Amino acid sequence: MLPMSSVMAQDAPRFGLAIHGGAGTLSPDNISEEQETAYRAALEEALRAGHAVLADEGTSRAAIIAAIQVMEASELFNAGKGAVFTSEATVELDASIMDGATRQAGAVGGVKTVKSPIQLAEAVMLHSPHVMMVGAGAEAFAQEQGLEQVPNDYFHTERRRRALERVQQREREQQTQGHLLELSEADDHKFGTVGAVALDQQGNLAAGTSTGGMTNKRWGRIGDSPIIGAGTYADNETCAVSATGHGEYFIRGVVAYDIAAMMRYTGLGLTESANAVIHGRLTEMGGTGGVIAMDREGNVAMPFNTTGMYRGQIDAEGNVEVHIFRD
Amino acid sequence: MLPMSSVMAQDAPRFGLAIHGGAGTLSPDNISEEQETAYRAALEEALRAGHAVLADEGTSRAAIIAAIQVMEASELFNAGKGAVFTSEATVELDASIMDGATRQAGAVGGVKTVKSPIQLAEAVMLHSPHVMMVGAGAEAFAQEQGLEQVPNDYFHTERRRRALERVQQREREQQTQGHLLELSEADDHKFGTVGAVALDQQGNLAAGTSTGGMTNKRWGRIGDSPIIGAGTYADNETCAVSATGHGEYFIRGVVAYDIAAMMRYTGLGLTESANAVIHGRLTEMGGTGGVIAMDREGNVAMPFNTTGMYRGQIDAEGNVEVHIFRD
Numbered sequence: 001m002l003p004m005s006s007v008m009a010q011d012a013p014r015f016g017l018a019i020h021g022g023a024g025t026l027s028p029d030n031i032s033e034e035q036e037t038a039y040r041a042a043l044e045e046a047l048r049a050g051h052a053v054l055a056d057e058g059t060s061r062a063a064i065i066a067a068i069q070v071m072e073a074s075e076l077f078n079a080g081k082g083a084v085f086t087s088e089a090t091v092e093l094d095a096s097i098m099d100g101a102t103r104q105a106g107a108v109g110g111v112k113t114v115k116s117p118i119q120l121a122e123a124v125m126l127h128s129p130h131v132m133m134v135g136a137g138a139e140a141f142a143q144e145q146g147l148e149q150v151p152n153d154y155f156h157t158e159r160r161r162r163a164l165e166r167v168q169q170r171e172r173e174q175q176t177q178g179h180l181l182e183l184s185e186a187d188d189h190k191f192g193t194v195g196a197v198a199l200d201q202q203g204n205l206a207a208g209t210s211t212g213g214m215t216n217k218r219w220g221r222i223g224d225s226p227i228i229g230a231g232t233y234a235d236n237e238t239c240a241v242s243a244t245g246h247g248e249y250f251i252r253g254v255v256a257y258d259i260a261a262m263m264r265y266t267g268l269g270l271t272e273s274a275n276a277v278i279h280g281r282l283t284e285m286g287g288t289g290g291v292i293a294m295d296r297e298g299n300v301a302m303p304f305n306t307t308g309m310y311r312g313q314i315d316a317e318g319n320v321e322v323h324i325f326r327d
Numbered sequence: 328m329l330p331m332s333s334v335m336a337q338d339a340p341r342f343g344l345a346i347h348g349g350a351g352t353l354s355p356d357n358i359s360e361e362q363e364t365a366y367r368a369a370l371e372e373a374l375r376a377g378h379a380v381l382a383d384e385g386t387s388r389a390a391i392i393a394a395i396q397v398m399e400a401s402e403l404f405n406a407g408k409g410a411v412f413t414s415e416a417t418v419e420l421d422a423s424i425m426d427g428a429t430r431q432a433g434a435v436g437g438v439k440t441v442k443s444p445i446q447l448a449e450a451v452m453l454h455s456p457h458v459m460m461v462g463a464g465a466e467a468f469a470q471e472q473g474l475e476q477v478p479n480d481y482f483h484t485e486r487r488r489r490a491l492e493r494v495q496q497r498e499r500e501q502q503t504q505g506h507l508l509e510l511s512e513a514d515d516h517k518f519g520t521v522g523a524v525a526l527d528q529q530g531n532l533a534a535g536t537s538t539g540g541m542t543n544k545r546w547g548r549i550g551d552s553p554i555i556g557a558g559t560y561a562d563n564e565t566c567a568v569s570a571t572g573h574g575e576y577f578i579r580g581v582v583a584y585d586i587a588a589m590m591r592y593t594g595l596g597l598t599e600s601a602n603a604v605i606h607g608r609l610t611e612m613g614g615t616g617g618v619i620a621m622d623r624e625g626n627v628a629m630p631f632n633t634t635g636m637y638r639g640q641i642d643a644e645g646n647v648e649v650h651i652f653r654d
Contacts (some may be wrong), residue, residue: 132550141545220463254429
């Protein structure tokens with residue numbers, strides 16, 4: 001006879017959510033206690049927002065949007081309000097979403113006036129024949145869809161403006177004009193991103209990612225966050241993945257889909273596949289960052305090769321775990 | 328003792344090139360003999376341009392650029408001059424390139440004044456820290472790099488303008504405003520693209536793709552051609568792939584990388600993997616189109632699930648094969 005708790009666990013609906021708020025050179029030395037407390041509270045708020053949707057039998061897609069919108073609205077993360085500045089001191093936002101049941105997807109790049117880029121990505125998926133829209137065209141679509149628009153300075157924060165000034169000052173000093181600094185030289189979480197993966201009570205997976213990209217980006221640079229297969233991927237047959245890190249490497253390595261492909265074609269589980277891609281192939285290429293990933297059993301993997309990644313998960317019972325540093 | 332021809336084949340350097348000029352509803356019924364002759368001649372010219380580079384010990388990357396530039400400069404293909412029109416009667420071009428030896432990549436989306444988008448994609452790869460640039464930013468980068476720029480009407484052709492008028496007329500009739508027509512309803516090769524894959528004498532693979540996207544596209548739509556993993560992928564360990572077709576499905580299926588992943592993780596060969604992805608997963612999703620793919624032995628696979636695909640290949644000895652219809 002099974003112990004009571006196992007019986008209950010089997011009968012209870014299995015659902016869950018995991019999120020990240022960016023990876024980088026994070027250590028107790030460069031984050032104050034106040035900051036750490038604020039990040040932990042924001043991550044928990046995002047997790048509970050997504051959990052409320054799932055507990056109410058909402059879809060995994062609605063849950064990840066709820067969680068991501070908390071982080072987009074927070075100044076702490078490089079997404080929505082609080083996003084990093086481009087070289088021209090504006091904010092340009094990228095996001096994508098994928099539905100594991102249908103493998104439908106939506107993505108937007110370089111939007112400047114849409115309050116919730118993840119919501120626009122969903123609208124592209126649901127209400128257009130396209131997967132990806134960029135720039136002014138994406139904004140026009142947002143307007144047609146009646147999504148909330150804001151002036152670009154809604155997204156601006158003093159903290160990110162100072163980060164831009166520091167990076168540009170250093171760039172001038174190093175006479176590296178035309179080339180961005182490497183991650184290792186950054187004094188800020190330059191490659192921050194937010195993302196979520198979820199499994200709902202219907203057994204469907206979804207993944208989404210939202211970001212401001214990298215500080216001082218120029219030339220209409222698009223990172224991995226709006227690239228299906230690189231920054232975001234979901235398929236009920238394998239897993240849901242959202243990535244954060246030095247986006248160029250995640251594009252070249254097709255990182256999010258590579259985890260799903262490894263599961264599909266080798267039969268390895270979620271944790272083995274996610275670890276192999278992040279600690280194996282990505283690291284060998286010289287790429288830095290991490291992913292959150294969830295399979296249809298609700299298992300979670302959150303490998304990263306930086307010193308820290310803002311991350312957390314919540315299970316069906318509402319048990320929350322939040323981490324920042326390598327444990 | 329081996330027969331003479333086998334000895335020669337083993338001693339001779341092994342290199343080759345394959346190209347496509349788009350897939351779609353192509354049959355002897357809807358292409359005149361004159362058109363067929365013109366397409367065959369253009370495909371052969373592109374193959375010979377790439378072959379000349381390879382025979383001269385040039386890189387696979389230089390060879391695919393040479394081949395693609397012939398097709399970009401031809402009015403016959405939906406890339407560069409002769410590209411399809413957006414809903415606003417302008418031309419917006421996308422392209423990407425990937426180097427199999429280094430897995431470096433470059434991509435551009437929505438460029439309007441760069442004569443050779445594939446060349447700009449290579450410049451992004453070589454001379455910027457980024458993989459992908461879009462819109463005005465990408466054009467500014469092209470200018471900094473000194474690439475040839477042309478007015479947008481350099482790309483315009485009467486044939487494509489009439490195609491736009493037909494599609495928009497039908498759209499009005501069907502009152503499907505806000506939604507594009509499905510491929511099956513198109514009277515033109517709406518999803519045309521050009522691409523090339525090559526193996527050079529050093530044993531390195533490369534892949535590239537260039538396109539005008541789809542007729543009547545709007546809202547800054549980006550298709551699969553500039554998406555690494557979807558429309559283009561190359562890795563010496565597995566294969567080089569360039570795709571053409573209904574791009575949204577190729578993005579959602581991560582088609583180009585899926586072929587490489589299947590080879591890597593299952594040990595299947597190029598032909599089996601390319602067939603499984605195009606005739607299996609892509610077709611099951613409802614996607615239409617095809618790919619050209621080459622492995623490091625110089626084997627070529629060119630599966631497609633439409634009635635035709637402009638395609639060809641050339642081997643080290645300069646033997647050319649060109650096909651349009653299903654054989």
